[in-house]
Amino acid sequence: MTQGVIVSGTDTNVGKTVFAAALAEALGANYWKPIQCGLEDGGDKERVARLSGLPPERILPEAYRLAMPASPHRAAEAEGIEISLAKLKLPQISGPLVVEGAGGLMVPVNRQTLLIDIFASWRLPVILVARTALGTINHSLLSIEALNGRNIPIVGIAFVGDENTDSERTIVEMGNVRHLGRLPHIPHLTAERLRQAFRGQFRLEELR
Numbered sequence: 001m002t003q004g005v006i007v008s009g010t011d012t013n014v015g016k017t018v019f020a021a022a023l024a025e026a027l028g029a030n031y032w033k034p035i036q037c038g039l040e041d042g043g044d045k046e047r048v049a050r051l052s053g054l055p056p057e058r059i060l061p062e063a064y065r066l067a068m069p070a071s072p073h074r075a076a077e078a079e080g081i082e083i084s085l086a087k088l089k090l091p092q093i094s095g096p097l098v099v100e101g102a103g104g105l106m107v108p109v110n111r112q113t114l115l116i117d118i119f120a121s122w123r124l125p126v127i128l129v130a131r132t133a134l135g136t137i138n139h140s141l142l143s144i145e146a147l148n149g150r151n152i153p154i155v156g157i158a159f160v161g162d163e164n165t166d167s168e169r170t171i172v173e174m175g176n177v178r179h180l181g182r183l184p185h186i187p188h189l190t191a192e193r194l195r196q197a198f199r200g201q202f203r204l205e206e207l208r
């Protein structure tokens, strides 16, 4: 059985890829982005390769690579295809696996299915990546409620951004989730700077 964790977020652009790269490096895990939408910069797989320093064989190929930077259902339609759930089976590999979602939880993969429903079928726990900036309490508590509603285990919440003591506390208290740590904004982001920031902020035993 695959021992894995899903890195999801309260939104697109919150820092899932950066966090997932640091997590995969720290765990010596494999990384998998099942659906990539938008290929201008090569996609998240390539960014994780650069930011984690993981060997190429640990970065698994996507099930779907779609050019349009849009929701998966829309990006697939633009290429005249429909995303099939049969192609979104968890890769059977040995060792830990870090899976990065696309956008937030309620993102449609086709006209019938949301990403969160696929997460539920995989039976893996989720780490929720959230901003610390204004608006995060609402987005985070909504995401936690959606995960709870589908009985998806939540490892905890990983914040990204400048410290916001009250927002972070409010989310973990009212959402009843663990605060795993906070990745600060890292100027001139490199694999080494990310590795150091991650090690200083997160305790590995809480992330497994």
Ligand SMILES: Nc1ncnc2c1ncn2[C@@H]1O[C@H](COP(=O)(O)OP(=O)(O)O)[C@@H](O)[C@H]1O
Binding pocket: 009, 011, 012, 013, 014, 015, 016, 017, 018, 019, 160, 161, 183, 184, 185, 186, 187, 189
């Ligand atoms: N801790 C951080 N320090 C500096 N830049 C960050 C950090 N986290 C994310 N970013 C930047 O913010 C943008 C969005 O982050 P990304 O990880 O791609 O988000 P997501 O995967 O949720 O869409 C990227 O340009 C990324 O380099």
Ligand SMILES: [Mg+2]
Binding pocket: 016, 017, 044, 100
């Ligand atoms: Mg990403």
